[in-house]
Amino acid sequence: MKLERLLVVIDAEHDRQPALQRAAELAGRTGAKLHLLQVEYHPSLEGGLLDSHLLARARDAMREERHAELTARVADLREAGLDIEVEVRWGKRRHEEVLARIAVLQPDVVFKSTHPSSALRRLLLSDTSWQLIRRCPVPLWLVHEGPWRGRRLCAALDPLHSADKPAALDHQLIGVSLELQRQLGLQPHYLHSLAPLPRSLLFDAEVAQEYDNYVAQCAREHRDAFDKLIAQYPIAPAQTHLLEGFAEEVIPRFVQEQAIDLLLMGAIARGHLDSLLIGHTAERVLERIECDLLVIKPNGKG
Structure with missing residues (x-):
């Protein structure tokens, strides 16, 4: 950027x-x-x-x-x-x-x-x-x-594209983070949150018995995807954070605890009705954070 x-x-x-x-x-x-x-x-x-x-x-x-x-x-x-x-x-x-x-x-x-x-x-x-x-x-x-303070930034990544974001958008976020590190000296951190289906929503007894295995498999899939994405860049393990929970809850908490000055998030265009009733994750996060937010769209898209 x-x-x-x-x-x-x-x-x-x-x-x-x-x-x-x-x-x-x-x-x-x-x-x-x-x-x-x-x-x-x-x-x-x-x-x-x-x-x-x-x-x-x-x-x-x-x-x-x-x-x-x-x-x-x-x-x-x-x-x-x-x-x-x-x-x-x-x-x-x-x-x-x-x-x-x-x-x-x-x-x-x-x-x-x-x-x-x-x-x-x-x-x-x-x-x-x-x-x-x-x-x-x-x-x-x-x-x-x-x-x-201009010290630390955090890029919120979605390597499994659960929010229908294209894979290239994560690479854009990492690229922008590295560029801001070079130009402004901001220390980058990379965050991915995962939210398994809550046990309370499982009404089938047989499925419920396998819940722990499901949670473990979900964590492995997210960890593997996150590690594979990060491995393509010169990023230290201490800069990566895989946390459990919904993004609109995990991200604001991480921003506060880690004294983040700038949060980077990707956003894609959605249908009009979806935007009205649900809104982007970026919008829900913005209501809860007390730092700057940099919103990145896929290349060539508004």
Whole structure:
């Protein structure tokens, strides 16, 4: 993964901009160019009794004012030597404007701050972060508001592809981890969780008697697949972790216990209904972690 051109989504409704701070820190170390994108919208300037030309002028005036404010905000960063472009656009559906600009700018990574979001807003697909997790075609770095130690990362792997992820996605995650280790000095760890069928769900007595053998066989299959994947890379055993439990429970606990600063997860596009009712594992994990999350899609897919 390259770190040469970074797109930062500015949240107009929040004063603090963790994504800008994180991207600026990385740009200072890598020499990357920053493109700041702020999407403005106010329903009173969209229609009504005012003449359309007056509305257009009012929208332009608002965009120019916000552009000046954002430019002034990053003046110190520019003086420090960072290469920064500032852009303010108008759009009712923020994520659609962001995705449109991604298609044009082709950034290496998109940075977006995360903020509390209600379950109802996620259900209605109205939150930009959730939309970008599903649809952003390039790596998406979701920045958690808090201190950045920049020491350790964790890549959540799925070598048996139980979540229907393609095999190549695990290799992408490992490759990105090694690249971030090289460029940023982050110490990588590699985690895989396995969750055998609970004994309580086995209603057949004969099957239940074989439960221990089933659990042992399941563990062997996951261990063999995990070891086979890791063996292809210069990864020390101490960096690998095979833990039992559901991913949405194991991953947040590991992140907290190991003081992980950046979690890497793969995500694939799912059907609309599935996304509504279930959501990606990455989304469920994001609700429980207090670190940055880097979401990686299969190459060439959004």
